[in-house]
């Protein structure tokens with residue numbers, strides 16, 4: 163789309179369930195209401211508003227006096243600095259004391275039917291036991307603990323146990339290899355690792371302990387490994403002295419552990435970014451500010467009320483799992499879902515059966531999962547009762563309008579709201595998103611800045627703020643907010659270099675965006691991914707969305723390659739829907755149709771120079787397309803692919819190399 167074309171996209175009215183459900187939306191009923199609310203949260207009263215939210219939503223052991231200090235210029239951000247606060251107490255104790263039987267966690271195990279509800283009372287006991295075990299291991303405030311656990315409710319308890327005693331958790335996605343685990347344990351110097359005998363996903367066992375053992379061969383400073391007996395596999399290697407069973411250690415300690423008195427600016431966790439653009443960064447978050455961002459965004463972006471049942475499908479190893487599975491929902495005292503399985507196990511109806519079974523009010527997933535399910539057809543979503551859903555969230559990549567409509571038509575059935583939420587490991591919580599009771603959506607746009615956030619689009623070269631509508635620039639934020647990360651672990655200079663120095667005085671997201679005539683924000687993807695053809699700036703997202711509109715296309719990834727004539731040329735990698743029939747011996751015919759498709763939707767200047775039909779695309783383990791890999795291969799630098807530790811299926815690299823070589 164040209165920038166003006168964004169103006170032509172129609173809005174979708176606020177859906178019925180946000181208008182006449184039993185819960186009145188916190189912010190609504192229209193854009194005016196949002197505008198008024200937002201205006202009160204930025205500008206001269208911003209600090210007072212943040213302070214009020216911090217007091218309203220969180221329990222402070224000692225009150226803060228200063229609200230915010232430091233700046234992007236000086237790289238010394240702090241929020242609520244005199245305040246003392248414990249995240250574990252906030253997420254567990256206060257609800258357990260109020261009603262110990264209230265459901266805290268809905269654990270949907272890999273095998274359908276093996277679900278379990280964990281109450282706040284039970285969660286408090288488990289968190290306490292693990293915290294006491296960690297203390298026996300000598301873990302104290304400021305120590306790091308690596309968590310390499312499957313999607314079990316005990317993994318949530320592990321996070322909260324660390325938080326309880328002031329240990330900084332560093333979760334590592336259980337799909338990571340032993341090398342990736344080793345590097346992350348060593349980078350943050352953990353002496354303690356929490357893991358399980360095995361994980362289970364999609365009916366298959368994952369030998370977590372064996373992978374951890376291999377990693378630990380290269381981690382000389384690890385002293386204790388606490389192992390959850392999850393599948394009960396007989397085949398678990400054991401290092402005497404170092405390895406201890408979770409249940410045996412837990413049986414030795416009391417069921418209650420007092421929460422530690424912790425400063426608001428003490429560390430809560432380290433989390434490595436997804437690695438879409440390069441070597442992952444160990445992003446560091448602190449307690450008070452992060453927890454406020456998590457609670458506030460769950461409350462307002464998802465319009466969560468006390469009896470809701472929140473369902474975030476992300477893995478605990480990603481920021482979405484931290485904020486929207488653990489800390490946000492639990493800080494509000496609502497039920498959260500730990501989903502152990504995959505969207506297609508045992509059938510592609512699994513998500514919808516889960517929503518139906520637990521009457522989830524909220525469902526939050528990533529575009530990659532939506533595209534996968536769309537590829538497999540609507541029949542799988544039809545039989546579930548999805549009437550409990552009020553808000554459906556998308557996060558991780560720009561959502562293609564086609565995928566947005568699929569969610570709206572088949573999952574929300576035009577009754578529920580869809581929120582396309584933009585955030586990053588570094589921002590801690592959502593920074594751009596519709597508020598479901600106030601903002602009419604345009605499919606593909608993350609819409610407006612969240613409360614308390616002031617963004618700008620900058621000219622990438624001059625760094626000047628772009629005014630007005632129909633402009634495109636790099637997305638930055640102007641003022642600090644509580645949940646922004648504080649540093650890169652042990653590398654503050656990298657933090658400054660990547661995020662705060664590129665445009666002094668701003669936080670640089672690395673993503674490009676357009677502002678349309680209504681002030682809606684369209685995230686166009688990484689600035690590095692933008693393609694420049696004969697002076698036209700094109701985002702990968704819009705060309706990909708044009709390709710997905712073609713009936714047989716399941717997914718597309720687009721990159722720019724140097725071109726003598728046009729500066730850059732579009733190369734598109736396309737995967738097809740399972741049921742789509744075409745003649746594989748005549749790929750050029752299909753490629754021609756796909757080129758026509760892009761010409762039709764965007765314009766002739768965007769026509770891909772080459773289309774490659776491939777069975778799969780390189781993605782991070784969190785499901786994001788890694789365009790840098792395809793860019794390197796096309797540029798003939800397939801032997802310099804850089805850090806591939808977060809690549810989900812290493813095999814696709816060779817498939818793509820072969821495809822590109824064959825068509826050269």
Ligand code: ATP
Pocket residue numbers: 435436437438439440441442443480481556557558559560561582583584585586587588608671672673685687688784786
């Ligand atoms: P790395 O920083 O290591 O390259 P990453 O940026 O993929 O990895 P995350 O912090 O998990 O790691 O992802 C944040 C990025 O995801 C954003 O910068 C943006 O590019 C993308 N993103 C997240 N949500 C959205 C959304 N709703 N729309 C568009 N893009 C999104």
Ligand code: MG
Pocket residue numbers: 435439586672
């Ligand atoms: Mg990033």
